[in-house]
Structures are given as structure tokens and as C-alpha cells.
Amino acid sequence: MTGSTITPQTTAHALTEREREVLAAVPGELFIAGRWLPAAGGARFPVLDPATGDVLCEVADAGRDDALDALTAAHEAQAAWQATPPRERSEILRRAYQLLVDRSNELALLMTMEMGKPLAEAAGEIAYAAEFFRWFAEEAVRIDGGYATAPDGASRFLVLHQPVGPCVLVTPWNFPMAMGTRKIGPAIAAGCTMVLKPAEQTPLCALALADILAQAGLPDGVLNVVTTSRPGEVVEPMLRDGRARKLSFTGSTQVGRLLLAQAADKVLRTSMELGGNAPFLVFDDADLDAAVEGAMAAKMRNIGEACTAANRFLVQRGVADEFARRLAERMAALKMGRGTEPGVVVGPLIDAAGRDKVTELVADAVAGGATVLTGGTALDGPGTFYPATVLTGVPAGARIGREEIFGPVAAISAFDTEDEAITAANDTEYGLVSYVYTRDLARSLRLAERLDAGMIGLNKGVVSNPAAPFGGVKQSGLGREGGRVGIDEFLETKYVAIPAP
Structure with a gap:
């Protein structure tokens, strides 16, 4: 199974008239005491388009004195x-x-x-x-x-x-x-x-x-x-x-x-x-269609560049292969390119450092025995693109299971028992969000109580809502x-x- 490829338009992009108008409407200075002001000494820094590497514009580059002026205001x-x-x-x-x-x-x-x-x-x-x-x-x-x-x-x-x-x-x-x-x-x-x-x-x-x-x-x-x-x-x-x-x-x-x-x-x-280092637990009794849909939402929101992104997919052994197959099919079909192009779902990662980290994490998992079902290789420039990727058989000691991926990579490993799943899910310094897919009500309640997370997505792949309290436990925040x-x-x-x- 192959991953998505970058669309030709992304390789050479000139700003449209509408894009230039939108950029021109944004003040490029500091906003202090109700006034738009240059930084001390007139310092400025560039803002880049991560899809092309081009400079979009420059904005004021504040220093210590500017910050204290803002605090005074x-x-x-x-x-x-x-x-x-x-x-x-x-x-x-x-x-x-x-x-x-x-x-x-x-x-x-x-x-x-x-x-x-x-x-x-x-x-x-x-x-x-x-x-x-x-x-x-x-x-x-x-x-x-x-x-x-x-x-x-x-x-x-x-x-x-x-x-x-x-x-x-x-x-x-x-x-x-x-x-x-x-x-x-x-x-x-x-x-x-x-x-x-x-x-x-x-x-x-x-x-x-x-x-x-x-x-x-x-x-x-x-x-x-x-x-x-x-x-x-x-x-x-x-x-x-x-x-x-x-x-x-x-x-x-x-x-x-x-x-x-x-x-x-x-x-x-x-x-x-x-x-965050969110676990996404799928049990044998889960609705697999709903679980795959939830996985796409939990993994691919913001191209995986989210603290709430599902990082570790822990799937009960009886459905692990089928879940991985379905997820890989969905991920491989995603169109990649500059976010303004029609139908694009996978845009660029924020910068080269972000793309390089994802590359390193995938390489480490593969070296440890993981299998790539789709994606798995960074694209050459321009732009900082990495394809939607699915890994199976991710070893317990892989970095990808301990570090925040911040990219479109789903790392899948199998478990046998509920206790084993909970132990694996909680084996992290983070505790922002956990996702659970099961149709067993009693199990749902047990997991909601036992998982070390500030938020639980129960048969739901997106938890963020302005009307709900957002935050984590352990080293995910205060x-x-x-x-x-x-x-x-x-x-x-x-x-x-x-x-x-």
C-alpha cells in the first residue's frame, strides 16, 4: 500500500491576488497601548509559508524593552x-x-x-x-x-x-x-x-x-x-x-x-x-467502523500536530489486523498538498525541524521491527511534507511510543487484556487525553476511572469544546x-x- 503524494501545484506557488490582499490587511507591527508600533531598532523577522518555504511577509521582532513597554501598558x-x-x-x-x-x-x-x-x-x-x-x-x-x-x-x-x-x-x-x-x-x-x-x-x-x-x-x-x-x-x-x-x-x-x-x-x-501522548484503545467489541472514523479524527486533526492527537494506538489482538488494514486504507487515500488546493487534507508540517522529528521517530520504530503499511518516507521539498503513515507491530521500547509525534503517523500495537491495555496507556509522563472504543458500558466506566488523563474520549475522536474544561494531569499541565x-x-x-x- 502506498501513501499519498504531493500535488504538482505545491512545487511552485505564486500568491494569488486574494492571498496578497489578506496578507496586506494584517498590521505587521507590535500592538501596545492601542497603537501599532515598530519594534525597538526597527527589527523584523520573516513569516514563512511551510508549503513552499517562501517568505510571506515580515513582522516586528520585539525585544526585552518592547515586552516591558507592553507590560507597562x-x-x-x-x-x-x-x-x-x-x-x-x-x-x-x-x-x-x-x-x-x-x-x-x-x-x-x-x-x-x-x-x-x-x-x-x-x-x-x-x-x-x-x-x-x-x-x-x-x-x-x-x-x-x-x-x-x-x-x-x-x-x-x-x-x-x-x-x-x-x-x-x-x-x-x-x-x-x-x-x-x-x-x-x-x-x-x-x-x-x-x-x-x-x-x-x-x-x-x-x-x-x-x-x-x-x-x-x-x-x-x-x-x-x-x-x-x-x-x-x-x-x-x-x-x-x-x-x-x-x-x-x-x-x-x-x-x-x-x-x-x-x-x-x-x-x-x-x-x-x-x-500529550494520547493512547487510543480499541477493544474486540468495538464498532470498528466508528473506531476507524474516530481514529482519523483523533490522529489527523491538524495533520497530527495537536497535543490531543492520538499517539499510541493500542488495539486488542482479535481486531488489530483488521483495524490496521482499514485505517491504512483511509490514510493512504488522503490528498496531500498546499492547504489552499481543492481536496487537500494533509498539509505541510510546520517546519523542517518538525518533519525531521517525525522522520526520526518512524525510522527508530522500523529499526526496532515495526512494519510500514502506508507512507513512512518524507518527501523532498519544497515544503515540509510528510505523508499520512500507519505502522504496525511497534515495539514497546520505540521512541514513537514515548515522545509526542506531532505528525500524521499512527503507531499501532496489540494487547490481550484490559489490564494490559490500561497499564500500557498509563505508562507515560503525560496525561492529557485518552480515547476508548468499546460497546461495553461497565468497561467504559472502569476505563474512565482508571485512565490517567484529564479528558476521555469515549467512542469519540474529538474532545475539545469551548463549553467543557480542557486540561491534563501529570506533566500535561496545570x-x-x-x-x-x-x-x-x-x-x-x-x-x-x-x-x-
């Missing part, structure tokens, strides 16, 4: 912003939601150009991103507190929830719009100001988002955006400054550990959505984003003791 805006009526904050988010929906086509095209996601999937992310603004627009007016009598009756307890204060938000490249709204939405709703540092690979979506929020009426200084090719030089000074009171980070566990150490200096509130608890990460609890009347 957030700090100075905090008092007035937290005094803003909740309904006003809610209406700003609602207007921003509508602007995202109205501009979904151009924003999807922008996203496809800068990070490679196929256009249809990019449009889906814009819709998903917008929902965070709608959800937190509704939560902004529901921040509550409490009033209670002390057990001895001698006093009363008054409980208030107040904004944490200025926040530093660090977002990844794989969901450049949704990860922005998932952090910005609750911060605005709670009454916090913020500095957003987007990933170097995908600054354009963040800049477009800042422009939309300004148009929605967000006051100057509430949201500040610093784009940079030097993240360490920009983020660390803000964390050690003393005026920031909260860090929210989505990215790798390795970087998360470093940022936690830096945040400890000023004892910042932290939210961490880190790496705190939750989304759902009713998402706003709590941006609120402090204050207790007031009052004498009995």
Missing part, C-alpha cells in the same frame, strides 16, 4: 479595566465573536498560509475560536461570590472573586487563533489586562485577532501583542518584573517546566497546557481552560470577615 490599564461593568466586557466579546464569524473566510486563508492547515480545517478552527468569545461573553456576567454564617454564629463570611491582574499569555503555532481566544476570552471576561506573545511561526493570526478586538471596542492597553523571534528574551523579563500576576502557557512540557521556574520567582498564578471553570483561572478569591449583625 497592561499594568496601567488594569485598574480602569477591572472597574468596567461585566455587561460591557461581555458585549465587547460578543462583538468580537461576530467579527470572527463574519471574517472567517479571510482568517482561514491567513491561517492556511502561515501554518499549512488545509483551508476547510482552518475555517473550522475559526468557528471554534469564535465560540470561546461567545462562551466567555456569557460567563462575564456570571462571576459570583458568597455570603455565609460562620459555624459559631459570631461572624459572617463574604467571598468575592476579583481579577488576578495583568497576565502574560503565550500561545503555540498549531492552533494560532483558537489558543488565542481560549486565553484572551476568559481574561477579558474576568477583567484582566494582558500581553500576548504568539508563536514565532504564526504571528499573523494573533495580530489579526488584536485588530478585531480593537474594532470590537476593547480599550487601549487591555490587550497588547508582542511578536518575536526571541521568545526567551521577551517572556522572561515580564515574568520576573513583578507587575504581571498570571502566566498562561500552551506548548511543550519542556518549555513549560522552564517557564514554571521563571514564574516561581514572583509566585505567579500559572495555567499550563503542555504536551489548571483548565474553557467550560465554567475556565474563567476561574483568571480570578482571585477574597474573603471578608464581618461581625454578626
Whole structure:
């Protein structure tokens, strides 16, 4: 069985007039205190199209002083912003939601150009991103507190929830719009100001988002955006400054550990959505059609470049061969190319480093005895493409079973018993999400309780939803984003003791 091949249009691509228009509409400067400003010294860095390697444009390259200027703007805006009526904050988010929906086509095209996601999937992310603004627009007016009598009756307890204060938000490249709204939405709703540092690979979506929020009426200084090719030089000074009171980070566990150490200096509130190594368990009694459909969703969302992507496919021996055959057929049929081309499902990986890591992980598994059913070989340039790949017989010690793949590779191994499957699934430092396919209700409940994960997809290949709490256990992170608890990460609890009347 052979894998998909790159379409000819991708080998030489000139930007269309529409693509040039979309790029030209995005401000390429830093957004500080409501103004678009160049970086100190005029520094800039290029934004690349991963499908071609071409430079799309250049944006401002912030340094330490720019970051501290942005933090100053957030700090100075905090008092007035937290005094803003909740309904006003809610209406700003609602207007921003509508602007995202109205501009979904151009924003999807922008996203496809800068990070490679196929256009249809990019449009889906814009819709998903917008929902965070709608959800937190509704939560902004529901921040509550409490009033209670002390057990001895001698006093009363008054409980208030107040904004944490200025926040530093660090977002990844794989969901450049949704990860922005998932952090910005609750911060605005709670009454916090913020500095957003987007990933170097995908600054354009963040800049477009800042422009939309300004148009929605967000006051100057509430949201500040610093784009940079030097993240360490920009983020660390803000964390050690003393005026920031909260860090929210989505990215790798390795970087998360470093940022936690830096945040400890000023004892910042932290939210961490880190790496994953999701197991996808298929039992003998599963509906195989549903399991394969769920596997495609869990593996191929964002070309596998997602912390929630199914990494390890653990399939009960009685159905392992049939599941692998069906999955390989589906994966081999996927069209690969630049995400703007009709019918493309597999776009490029984000950069050469990402493609090289996938290549190394597959080679290590094959050297250990794994069999390639489809794909398995990186394509020559231009672009950073890797075909949809299915491996079977993956050995227990293979790197691909312990490291986040972040690519379109399904690594399958077989198990015999439920206990064996649970042990294998939990044998990782990560604990973000686990997927389970079975028609046995009792087994479903047992697995939901025994799997070490913050989220469970039960006969479902996608778990993300703005109305649900997103987050993991172990080294997959701290705190939750989304759902009713998402706003709590941006609120402090204050207790007031009052004498009995």
C-alpha cells in the first residue's frame, strides 16, 4: 500500500491576488497601548509559508524593552479595566465573536498560509475560536461570590472573586487563533489586562485577532501583542518584573517546566497546557467502523500536530489486523498538498525541524521491527511534507511510543487484556487525553476511572469544546481552560470577615 503524494501545484506557488490582499490587511507591527508600533531598532523577522518555504511577509521582532513597554501598558490599564461593568466586557466579546464569524473566510486563508492547515480545517478552527468569545461573553456576567454564617454564629463570611491582574499569555503555532481566544476570552471576561506573545511561526493570526478586538471596542492597553523571534528574551523579563500576576502557557512540557521556574520567582498564578501522548484503545467489541472514523479524527486533526492527537494506538489482538488494514486504507487515500488546493487534507508540517522529528521517530520504530503499511518516507521539498503513515507491530521500547509525534503517523500495537491495555496507556509522563472504543458500558466506566488523563474520549475522536474544561494531569499541565471553570483561572478569591449583625 502506498501513501499519498504531493500535488504538482505545491512545487511552485505564486500568491494569488486574494492571498496578497489578506496578507496586506494584517498590521505587521507590535500592538501596545492601542497603537501599532515598530519594534525597538526597527527589527523584523520573516513569516514563512511551510508549503513552499517562501517568505510571506515580515513582522516586528520585539525585544526585552518592547515586552516591558507592553507590560507597562497592561499594568496601567488594569485598574480602569477591572472597574468596567461585566455587561460591557461581555458585549465587547460578543462583538468580537461576530467579527470572527463574519471574517472567517479571510482568517482561514491567513491561517492556511502561515501554518499549512488545509483551508476547510482552518475555517473550522475559526468557528471554534469564535465560540470561546461567545462562551466567555456569557460567563462575564456570571462571576459570583458568597455570603455565609460562620459555624459559631459570631461572624459572617463574604467571598468575592476579583481579577488576578495583568497576565502574560503565550500561545503555540498549531492552533494560532483558537489558543488565542481560549486565553484572551476568559481574561477579558474576568477583567484582566494582558500581553500576548504568539508563536514565532504564526504571528499573523494573533495580530489579526488584536485588530478585531480593537474594532470590537476593547480599550487601549487591555490587550497588547508582542511578536518575536526571541521568545526567551521577551517572556522572561515580564515574568520576573513583578507587575504581571498570571502566566498562561500552551506548548511543550519542556518549555513549560522552564517557564514554571521563571514564574516561581514572583509566585505567579500559572495555567499550563503542555504536551500529550494520547493512547487510543480499541477493544474486540468495538464498532470498528466508528473506531476507524474516530481514529482519523483523533490522529489527523491538524495533520497530527495537536497535543490531543492520538499517539499510541493500542488495539486488542482479535481486531488489530483488521483495524490496521482499514485505517491504512483511509490514510493512504488522503490528498496531500498546499492547504489552499481543492481536496487537500494533509498539509505541510510546520517546519523542517518538525518533519525531521517525525522522520526520526518512524525510522527508530522500523529499526526496532515495526512494519510500514502506508507512507513512512518524507518527501523532498519544497515544503515540509510528510505523508499520512500507519505502522504496525511497534515495539514497546520505540521512541514513537514515548515522545509526542506531532505528525500524521499512527503507531499501532496489540494487547490481550484490559489490564494490559490500561497499564500500557498509563505508562507515560503525560496525561492529557485518552480515547476508548468499546460497546461495553461497565468497561467504559472502569476505563474512565482508571485512565490517567484529564479528558476521555469515549467512542469519540474529538474532545475539545469551548463549553467543557480542557486540561491534563501529570506533566500535561496545570489548571483548565474553557467550560465554567475556565474563567476561574483568571480570578482571585477574597474573603471578608464581618461581625454578626
